[in-house]
Amino acid sequence: MEWQESLAGEHSLLLNGLSDIGLSITDTQKNLLMRYLAMFIKWNKAYNLSAIRDPKAMVTLHLLDSLVVAPHFKGENVLDVGTGGGLPGIPLAILFPETQFTLLDSAGKKIRFLFQVVNELGLKNVTVQNLRVEKFAPVDKFDVIISRAFASITDFVSCSGHLLADNGAFWAMKGQNPVDELSQIEKHYIVAGFQPLTVPGLDAERCLIQLQPRTNPSTDTQP
């Protein structure tokens, strides 16, 4: 799919945003991000992948909002829970081709779109799963389980906790610092990392929270 003429403005917006985030990526990766955007725009008309319809808003609210975690990123075997149309999993998989990504969603039409994305873009490091996360029982567990706009932190960790490897971490992409949500899980999880994030072109709070299970909840919570 060609995007060069129809999405020239979106391409500039993406390049400026990548620069603002401080990401230096190859031309091939930029091209893959734009091809993903072009597919998202096309399929969104029939598949209702996202309520955001304006292509420039998609650059900011989908691509850059996903990529803003990239400077903090590490992980070898990553699960994106409730990935929807592939966010943040597809942009991150494009940036980190050595990392294995599993993108999971219960909605069949979103998964059909993702199979097409993986095939057309040739993303060899991406596997797609169509089921509820509670039912997912892979052989290997994940060292990073990430989600964006999926659920409350309590629901996120409770429905996918069985999938976290030893020493692994949940990565919750949130808006405002969710103090109340964190207070509900502090008995069982510690905040291993907290990064306030600035999404280029977006005047709204964003943060990334890394959570790890407490090794001994009963003693760790003693005063």
Ligand SMILES: C[S@@+](CC[C@H](N)C(=O)[O-])C[C@H]1O[C@@H](n2cnc3c(N)ncnc32)[C@H](O)[C@@H]1O
């Ligand atoms: C609001 S969308 C967010 C999609 C994407 N992460 C994003 O940021 O654009 C939430 C997604 O979670 C999926 N979902 C909800 N409950 C789920 C579950 N228990 N297991 C797997 N997917 C689930 C829905 O189908 C939906 O695609």
